[in-house]
Amino acid sequence: MKKKENYWYLSILSILAFIFIWWLFCDVLKMTKESTLPGPIKVMETFIKKLSSTAPDGATLIEHIGSSLKISMGGWAMGVVIGTPLGICMAWYKKIDLFVRPVFDLIRPVPGLAWIPLMIILFGIGLTSKIVTVFLSAFVPCVLNSYTGIRQTKDVHLWVGQTFGASNFQMLINIAVPTALPLVMTGVRVALGASWTCIVAAEMLASTKGLGYMIQQARGIFRPDIIICGMIAIGVIGALFSWLLSLIENRIVRGAKHI
Amino acid sequence: MVNQEQIKVKVDHMTKRFGDLLVLNDISFDVKKGEFLCIVGPTGCGKTTFLNCITKLYDLSQGEILVNGEPVNPRKHNIAYIFQEYSTMSWLTVEENVAFGLKMKKLPKSVIKKEVDEVLEIVGLTKYKNYYPVELSTSMLQRVVIARAFAVKPEILLMDEPYGQLDVDLRFKLEDELLKLWKKLGTTVIFITHNIEEAVYLSENILVLTNKPTTIKEKLSNPLPMPRNVVSPEFIDLRNQVTDLIKWW
Numbered sequence: 001m002k003k004k005e006n007y008w009y010l011s012i013l014s015i016l017a018f019i020f021i022w023w024l025f026c027d028v029l030k031m032t033k034e035s036t037l038p039g040p041i042k043v044m045e046t047f048i049k050k051l052s053s054t055a056p057d058g059a060t061l062i063e064h065i066g067s068s069l070k071i072s073m074g075g076w077a078m079g080v081v082i083g084t085p086l087g088i089c090m091a092w093y094k095k096i097d098l099f100v101r102p103v104f105d106l107i108r109p110v111p112g113l114a115w116i117p118l119m120i121i122l123f124g125i126g127l128t129s130k131i132v133t134v135f136l137s138a139f140v141p142c143v144l145n146s147y148t149g150i151r152q153t154k155d156v157h158l159w160v161g162q163t164f165g166a167s168n169f170q171m172l173i174n175i176a177v178p179t180a181l182p183l184v185m186t187g188v189r190v191a192l193g194a195s196w197t198c199i200v201a202a203e204m205l206a207s208t209k210g211l212g213y214m215i216q217q218a219r220g221i222f223r224p225d226i227i228i229c230g231m232i233a234i235g236v237i238g239a240l241f242s243w244l245l246s247l248i249e250n251r252i253v254r255g256a257k258h259i
Numbered sequence: 260m261v262n263q264e265q266i267k268v269k270v271d272h273m274t275k276r277f278g279d280l281l282v283l284n285d286i287s288f289d290v291k292k293g294e295f296l297c298i299v300g301p302t303g304c305g306k307t308t309f310l311n312c313i314t315k316l317y318d319l320s321q322g323e324i325l326v327n328g329e330p331v332n333p334r335k336h337n338i339a340y341i342f343q344e345y346s347t348m349s350w351l352t353v354e355e356n357v358a359f360g361l362k363m364k365k366l367p368k369s370v371i372k373k374e375v376d377e378v379l380e381i382v383g384l385t386k387y388k389n390y391y392p393v394e395l396s397t398s399m400l401q402r403v404v405i406a407r408a409f410a411v412k413p414e415i416l417l418m419d420e421p422y423g424q425l426d427v428d429l430r431f432k433l434e435d436e437l438l439k440l441w442k443k444l445g446t447t448v449i450f451i452t453h454n455i456e457e458a459v460y461l462s463e464n465i466l467v468l469t470n471k472p473t474t475i476k477e478k479l480s481n482p483l484p485m486p487r488n489v490v491s492p493e494f495i496d497l498r499n500q501v502t503d504l505i506k507w508w
Binding site for chain 1: 314315316333334335338339340342344345346348349350351352359360362363364391392393407411417
């Protein structure tokens with residue numbers, strides 16, 4: 001029997017190679033000035049220091065992360081809870097589709113970030129404006145993916161339900177929703193990425209705390225090491241979420257991924 | 260003359276049009292309770308349309324279909340349909356797939372479990388009950404679908420070329436399994452096939468359809484004793500007789 005090969009080490013190797021090249025160019029060959037692009041050692045030092053230090057922007061890295069997470073998770077959860085059922089209902093009930101679609105089609109092409117100016121005018125620079133902006137960014141992929149997922153239901157499965165005397169609602173719950181689940185999960189994942197991107201950008205424009213705010217402040221005082229720390233935190237947290245959602249997806253999406 | 264009480268399905272002037280295309284043209288016939296009827300006809304003559312009308316997947320343009328003397332209604336009449344396409348649900352295990360029809364009929368869990376265990380045993384899938392369809396072979400998938408249909412103990416079982424995509428060995432095996440189940444449960448079976456040998460092997464009666472617009476060419480009774488021998492002269496005679504009826508060339 002062919003032995004199943006495991007190539008996990010390649011992923012580790014790619015990160016190590018990236019850090020090595022960065023170190024080589026910045027710390028060994030000194031091709032850039034520390035004030036424009038610091039090497040990994042300096043960034044690591046700043047990262048560790050920033051975990052407990054509030055200088056220069058008034059909050060520790062953990063506090064910034066906490067603030068960004070709170071808003072993005074709130075907006076994302078709202079997007080999922082409202083967007084997914086709406087997409088499912090639009091795909092399944094024609095009247096709901098006809099009623100909601102015109103408004104949705106108008107909202108859909110507007111990028112999440114384009115809502116920020118309006119939200120600031122409406123709600124100020126506090127929590128609400130950012131949560132609503134994140135919600136709108138997360139809402140669109142949730143609606144789109146659940147809609148497409150339900151539309152992928154095979155006729156033959158619906159016929160099976162129909163000949164067994166299933167009601168329309170039974171067919172929705174027992175046939176269409178399980179069919180749509182993989183795409184619904186993709187929507188949830190895309191929404192998470194969108195809400196994370198959106199919150200960081202929103203904080204850059206108007207905020208008093210958060211990773212975006214931290215990066216923006218660091219740019220003002222020429223501290224690229226803090227900027228890179230912020231970027232690393234954004235990247236690591238984003239990847240972590242993606243991984244967590246993949247784990248959840250593997251648990252709830254049944255059948256298709258077995259073997 | 261068939262006693263009215265024995266008639267399970269009465270097809271009365273069944274006509275189906277799709278726009279200007281007339282597919283089924285004024286077809287009338289009866290199916291007795293517990294009968295195994297095979298329907299054969301040229302490719303594209305509307306055999307599947309016919310079954311879809313019986314299950315109300317399509318509405319008739321004219322005429323009516325009665326089950327036990329009243330208009331057919333899948334919510335009221337216990338009907339199972341085995342489609343030509345693979346219809347197992349990938350997100351359900353074998354056991355859950357087989358239980359699907361019973362669940363839709365909202366039967367108590369204990370009844371569902373009992374029926375499912377029983378039918379899984381008959382089709383030899385007990386060992387695989389926790390497998391997902393993606394882990395099964397084609398023959399096993401088809402057996403899951405058959406088990407799902409039989410689990411509801413249908414009054415009427417409709418089968419649309421269920422073995423069309425299987426190889427000969429497997430087809431013979433599943434045909435025998437089907438006959439076993441039919442005899443055991445006394446279900447009325449309407450079985451569509453383009454395979455004349457299969458029709459002669461399984462049926463009590465054979466309905467031969469014409470090309471579109473489809474009408475009944477002839478209804479033949481099949482008196483051969485079971486189990487049938489596909490190389491016996493009587494079998495070959497009947498097969499040739501059906502073949503001659505079906506020829507349009």
